[in-house]
Amino acid sequence: MYTYTYLYHFTNNIFLKIGCSAKDAETATKALLSADLRGVDSHGIARLVGYVRLWEAGRINPKPNINIVHETPSTAVVNGDAGLGLVVAPAAMQIAIEKAKNVGTGWVSVKNSNHFGIAGYHAMMALDSDMIGIAMTNASPLVAPTFSIERMLGTNPIAVAIPAGTQPPFVADMATTTAANGKLEILQRKKQQAPDGWIQDNNGKGSTNPDELKNGGALLPLGGDKDGGSHKGYCLGAIVDIFSAIFSGANYGPWVPPFVSFLPMPENPVGEGIGHFFGAMRIDAFRPKEEFKTNMDIWIDRFRNAKPVEGEPSVLIPGDPERICEAHRMTNGIELLPPVIDDLKKLAERFELAF
């Protein structure tokens, strides 16, 4: 068990060692570890070594000049200058928030970035300003559109954070696939089968083997198959891809670069790096703040008290499980799996740090 503070200092030091400024290292550390706090273990410190390898491969610029390529009062396109997505995304979200302060909403599409951690963290940045925050990103292709055997889309998550009054905020953060890749990794480690509708084999036939992706299989869009509405999951993933990359000039679809440094970069790229999309909407650009928040409280309270199925837990409000996990782990510490600890020990050795 590791305390948040211990992991914070270690991670911060690693980002400093690869050449980040003090400010950027802090930003990246907070974004990365928010995943560990919120229970999205696949996207947190377990990926630190992956980011370092991307830096070694020359794919991450530790001192990026993050700049606005084009803007209007409510929009901007940002060039991440190959920086850590963990640094580029908060900068872009901040631009969206500033624009929302001025004209009600702000919308920022980003090119030339890298993996940004969990989408929910960036969306939640808007909450303190009494805004709704939206964050999405494209990602390396693992998902086959309905009727296809080809991996064309990433798990392309969408996060939406909505402030409430006395209730905690509503925070949705979801891959547009039936299940995120991280859930598959858990099944692989436990040697358990996947439920129907998560994956298909290399012929496009549904499979429950969590290792199917290693054999040329693919993740399935939310819905699983045509009868289950997988064309809708495919639509959602496609929209995330287009907003993140075609608005900005990043790579899209099968051209999105892989997160892992050992896979080759796609040939004939159609853009720069990976793409993100952020939105901020000031709630009082629509309705007096207190009215909005009071009604959000009523909404949340009513849904939390919706009649449950006998024997099932009561209805959850998006963000409930992650918030409870965060409170718990901040107090009780964060458990890491042995292979993650091994990776971190090797990183420590390499950079002459303690772990």
Add this chain to the structure above:
Amino acid sequence: MYTYTYLYHFTNNIFLKIGCSAKDAETATKALLSADLRGVDSHGIARLVGYVRLWEAGRINPKPNINIVHETPSTAVVNGDAGLGLVVAPAAMQIAIEKAKNVGTGWVSVKNSNHFGIAGYHAMMALDSDMIGIAMTNASPLVAPTFSIERMLGTNPIAVAIPAGTQPPFVADMATTTAANGKLEILQRKKQQAPDGWIQDNNGKGSTNPDELKNGGALLPLGGDKDGGSHKGYCLGAIVDIFSAIFSGANYGPWVPPFVSFLPMPENPVGEGIGHFFGAMRIDAFRPKEEFKTNMDIWIDRFRNAKPVEGEPSVLIPGDPERICEAHRMTNGIELLPPVIDDLKKLAERFELAF
């Protein structure tokens, strides 16, 4: 088989008879019949008698004073004044488009409206201005959130229309449930079972009986059950509800008024009428128009040519089937089911029109 022109004149006359202005009747007719053209038969002229009954019940104001309640450069809240959603929605979408012309994007939340037909029609209004259009609406509660047996959300659709260059536009228009209610109605008429993941019975157990809603059952969010990711469909439906109603002051969740006039209005309403949400994003607020369109063409072409599963059709681009249907029906006419024809004959009789 009826020609579009024949149905157009009849529908237009009905809207004139209930007191709409010539301009509003034309707007409503185009919006309503776009569903019949695009193959969404449940949302087209089959609902005309439903709109008339709402007018008879005093729930539709044929001469609404559609007005802006509050605005910023990129946002507005519109009061639909209990008008036909078919008239209120295009007016609100036009406001979003005008705002996008000025500051890059426009976002409009609407209260005190009624059913607006198909979401895709309103989203597509933005295409002619080289903008991405977004339309969503809440609707009467038929959907149980994950772990609940209570109907808390409507089928709450999301539509996104994206312009391309030489390719036709990308037009996604999807209920946030596994299957829209219209698809269930088709199964009811054909006396066929529904696939797994569409509906649950009044105890929250999955069912394949398409009549289950009459026995207190519910539609299921996209994903079907927890393993299938239904919490994500619930999130999406919730976001549509909040953007449509809590931004604007419309009713939300279980308080959304029913479309059918014979059901009682919910007690202790939390807002006015039903709510919609519209967005318009100028593509050149992000990137030069031609660059965007060229890349959309590459995207569409690449996805259309993704390797298909053997024996399955090739990958569809959202909007393909509806566009093909529209071209076909505009030329060959629109077939109506006998009960729909009966309804229209009765309407004709009542308003002294021919059908």
